[in-house]
Amino acid sequence: MSEQVLPVLPQFAAKAYVDQAKYRQMYQASIDDPVAFWAEHGKRVDWIKPYTQVKDVDFTGDVHIRWFHDGVLNVAANCIDRHLARRGDQTAIIWEGDDPAESKHITYREMHAQVCRLANALKTQGVKKGDRVTIYLPMIPEAAYAMLACARIGAIHSVVFGGFSPDSLVNRIEDCGSSIVITADEGLRGGRKVPLKANADAALKKCPGVKTVIVVKRTGGAINWVAGRDLWYHEVCAQAAADCPPEPMNAEDPLFILYTSGSTGKPKGVLHTSGGYLVFTAMTHQYVFDYHDGDVYWCTADVGWVTGHSYIVYGPLANGATTLMFEGIPNWPDSSRFWQVIDKHKVNTFYTAPTAIRALMREGEAPVKKASRASLRLLGSVGEPINPEAWLWYHRVVGDGRCPIVDTWWQTETGGILITPLPGATPLKPGSATLPFFGIKPAVVDANGAELQAPGTGNLVLTDSWPGQMRTVYGDHQRFIDTYFSTYKGCYFTGDGCRRDEDGYYWITGRVDDVINVSGHRMGTAEVESALVAHPKVAESAVVGYPHDLKGQGIYAYVTLKAGIEPSEELRKELVAHVRKEIGPIAAPDLIQWAPGLPKTRSGKIMRRILRKIAENEHGNLGDTSTLADPAVVDDLVSNRMNRS
Numbered sequence: 180m181s182e183q184v185l186p187v188l189p190q191f192a193a194k195a196y197v198d199q200a201k202y203r204q205m206y207q208a209s210i211d212d213p214v215a216f217w218a219e220h221g222k223r224v225d226w227i228k229p230y231t232q233v234k235d236v237d238f239t240g241d242v243h244i245r246w247f248h249d250g251v252l253n254v255a256a257n258c259i260d261r262h263l264a265r266r267g268d269q270t271a272i273i274w275e276g277d278d279p280a281e282s283k284h285i286t287y288r289e290m291h292a293q294v295c296r297l298a299n300a301l302k303t304q305g306v307k308k309g310d311r312v313t314i315y316l317p318m319i320p321e322a323a324y325a326m327l328a329c330a331r332i333g334a335i336h337s338v339v340f341g342g343f344s345p346d347s348l349v350n351r352i353e354d355c356g357s358s359i360v361i362t363a364d365e366g367l368r369g370g371r372k373v374p375l376k377a378n379a380d381a382a383l384k385k386c387p388g389v390k391t392v393i394v395v396k397r398t399g400g401a402i403n404w405v406a407g408r409d410l411w412y413h414e415v416c417a418q419a420a421a422d423c424p425p426e427p428m429n430a431e432d433p434l435f436i437l438y439t440s441g442s443t444g445k446p447k448g449v450l451h452t453s454g455g456y457l458v459f460t461a462m463t464h465q466y467v468f469d470y471h472d473g474d475v476y477w478c479t480a481d482v483g484w485v486t487g488h489s490y491i492v493y494g495p496l497a498n499g500a501t502t503l504m505f506e507g508i509p510n511w512p513d514s515s516r517f518w519q520v521i522d523k524h525k526v527n528t529f530y531t532a533p534t535a536i537r538a539l540m541r542e543g544e545a546p547v548k549k550a551s552r553a554s555l556r557l558l559g560s561v562g563e564p565i566n567p568e569a570w571l572w573y574h575r576v577v578g579d580g581r582c583p584i585v586d587t588w589w590q591t592e593t594g595g596i597l598i599t600p601l602p603g604a605t606p607l608k609p610g611s612a613t614l615p616f617f618g619i620k621p622a623v624v625d626a627n628g629a630e631l632q633a634p635g636t637g638n639l640v641l642t643d644s645w646p647g648q649m650r651t652v653y654g655d656h657q658r659f660i661d662t663y664f665s666t667y668k669g670c671y672f673t674g675d676g677c678r679r680d681e682d683g684y685y686w687i688t689g690r691v692d693d694v695i696n697v698s699g700h701r702m703g704t705a706e707v708e709s710a711l712v713a714h715p716k717v718a719e720s721a722v723v724g725y726p727h728d729l730k731g732q733g734i735y736a737y738v739t740l741k742a743g744i745e746p747s748e749e750l751r752k753e754l755v756a757h758v759r760k761e762i763g764p765i766a767a768p769d770l771i772q773w774a775p776g777l778p779k780t781r782s783g784k785i786m787r788r789i790l791r792k793i794a795e796n797e798h799g800n801l802g803d804t805s806t807l808a809d810p811a812v813v814d815d816l817v818s819n820r821m822n823r824s
C-alpha cells in the first residue's frame with residue numbers, strides 16, 4: 180500500500196471553490212447541524228414550491244428517508260429550462276460518436292425542444308405521472324433526452340444497460356411493470372453493431388404488458404417491425420409539439436429505478452426520488468470536479484449505470500455544464516482514442532474507471548503521448564478500488580503530473596459521491612478515496628458492529644442519511660430494510676470493507692458480500708450461479724471472484740456436472756456462451772473449474788470462504804476446515820485449481 184502523500188497544488192487551490200480550511204469548516208458545519216446545512220444547500224435547485232421541511236429520516240424499524248419533503252420541483256426544468264435565459268446557446272451535450280469522424284454539439288435550447296417533443300410523444304402514447312418507462316439505448320443523446328422527457332412528465336425511468344441480454348431485460352421490465360420501451364435499431368461500439376431492437380423483440384415475447392416500443396434509428400440496419408406496437412422515434416417526435424410544460428413533482432416523487440446486483444436473488448430496483456437526488460448530484464458534481472462555467476467535462480461511463488445517471492446527465496446538466504457523451508470504447512480505432520477525444524473537444528475534466536486505466540496502461544505511454552492533453556485540469560476515478568500503481572501512472576502519464584485525481588467512492592444506492600478528495604482541499608494518497616463529502620458520516624465497524632475509534636480495518640457503514648440516498652427497493656421495502664439496515668442496527672451497511680488510517684483517510688478494500696466487481700460492473704455471484712444451473716448439463720455451481728490484472732476481479736465458477744456428463748473444452752465454451760446469453764457478456768466466467776463436489780458443511784452449506792481461497796491461489800491458507808462434511812473434496816479442488824498465478 181502506498182503511503183505517499185501528494186500535497187494540494189497551490190495554483191489549483193487558488194481557483195477552487197473549496198480549500199483545506201473551507202473543507203474543514205463546511206464539513207464540521209454539515210455534521211453539527213445537518214438540517215441547517217441542507218436547508219441552505221437545497222436552494223441550489225429551483226423549487227416551484229420551496230420546502231419548509233428538510234430532513235425526516237429513521238434508519239430503524241420500517242426505515243423511512245425523506246428530504247425536502249414538502250417541496251415541489253421538476254428535475255428536467257432544473258436541468259434545462261432554468262438555463263435557457265443565460266445559456267440557451269451554450270453546448271449542453273458534446274456527443275462523440277463511435278466513428279471519430281462523427282460528433283455533434285447540442286445546445287441547451289436544442290435539448291429543450293428535443294426533450295419537450297419526446298415528452299409530448301410519450302403523453303400521446305398514454306404515459307402518465309408515476310408510469311414506468313424502460314430505456315434500452317446506446318450512448319446517444321436520445322438516451323439523455325429520454326431520461327429527461329420522463330422526468331419532465333413525472334414518469335419513472337428504468338434505464339437498462341445496452342449490454343444486457345434479452346432475459347435480463349425481461350426481468351427488469353416485468354419487475355417494474357413498464358408498458359413502454361424506448362430502444363434503437365442497433366448500437367455501435369468499436370465498429371461493431373449491437374442488435375438492440377432484436378434483443379428487445381426477443382425480450383418482449385415474454386412481456387405481454389409492453390404495448391409500445393419507440394425506436395431510434397441509429398444505424399439504419401434492417402430490423403423486425405411489429406405493426407401497432409413499434410413506432411419510429413423521429414416520427415413520433417416530429418408529430419409532437421416542441422413545448423411541454425414541466426409537471427410539478429413532490430421532492431419525494433420517484434425519479435428513476437435502476438437495477439443493481441446484490442448478494443442474493445434477482446437484481447434490486449434501486450429507487451431514487453427527485454429533490455434530494457438532484458441537490459446532491461448537482462452539489463457533488465460542482466465541488467468534487469470543481470466545475471466552473473465554460474469547463475468541458477467528460478465522464479466515460481455508460482448511462483446504463485448510476486455513474487452515467489448522476490455524472491453524465493443529472494449533476495452536470497443541473498449545473499448548466501457542458502457534458503461529453505461518448506458512444507465508443509477506449510481502444511477503437513486504437514488505444515489513443517480517449518486522449519484524441521480530449522484534444523478534439525478540449526476536455527478539462529476526465530472521469531473514468533480503474534479497469535480502463537489498467538487496460539490503457541498496458542499499451543504503454545506512446546498512445547497517450549500522441550495527444551497533447553493540454554486542456555486537462557482534473558482526473559477522476561470510480562467503480563472499484565484503484566491500485567496505487569495505476570493511480571500513479573494515471574497521474575504521471577495522463578495528467579503529466581499536474582492534474583489532481585479524485586478517487587470517488589460511492590454506489591448505485593448512494594445516488595452520488597460520498598467519499599472523495601476535493602481537488603483544491605485534500606492532499607492525495609494514491610489508492611485512497613480519502614475523506615467524506617459534506618454531510619457524510621462514515622464509520623468503520625467490526626464483525627460485532629462495534630465502531631472502531633482508532634485507525635483500523637472493518638466494514639464501512641454510514642451512520643446518517645444524505646439527500647441522494649436511495650429510498651427503497653422498488654416494490655419490496657422489506658428487502659431494502661433487510662439488505663441495508665439489518666446487519667448493523669441504525670446504520671446503512673455499504674457491503675464494502677475498508678481501512679481508516681491515522682489521518683482519517685478511507686481505503687476501500689472491496690466488497691465483503693457475495694457481490695463481485697468485474698471491470699467496475701457489479702455482479703451478484705448468485706445471478707451467475709443460477710444462470711449456470713439453468714444449463715441442462717449442470718447439476719450445481721458456486722461462483723466467486725478472484726484478483727484479475729485488468730478487470731480488478733474475474734469470475735471463477737466451480738461447476739458440478741450432472742451424472743454421466745463428461746467435462747470437455749467444448750462444454751466449457753458452451754457454458755460461457757450460455758451465461759453471456761442469459762445475463763450478458765459482462766457476466767461471462769473467466770475460469771471454470773470442473774468440481775466433482777463442492778465443499779459443504781454437514782448441514783449442506785457451501786463453504787464459499789474455501790472456494791474463494793482456492794480461486795485466489797491462496798490454498799495454503801484455507802483456515803478452519805473442521806466443519807467440512809467431506810475433506811477429500813477440497814484436495815481435489817486444490818489440485819485441479821485454474822488460477823496458479
Ligand code: 6R9
Pocket residue numbers: 439484485486560561562563564565586587588589590591592612673674675687688689690696699700701
Ligand atoms: C458508482 C458505482 C458500487 C461498488 C461499491 C464499491 C465499488 C465504487 C469505488 C469503489 C473503491 C472507489 N466502488 N467506487 N471501490 N473505490 N472509488 O460504481 O456504483 O456500480 O453500484 O458499484 O463499487 O465496492 O460498493 P455501483
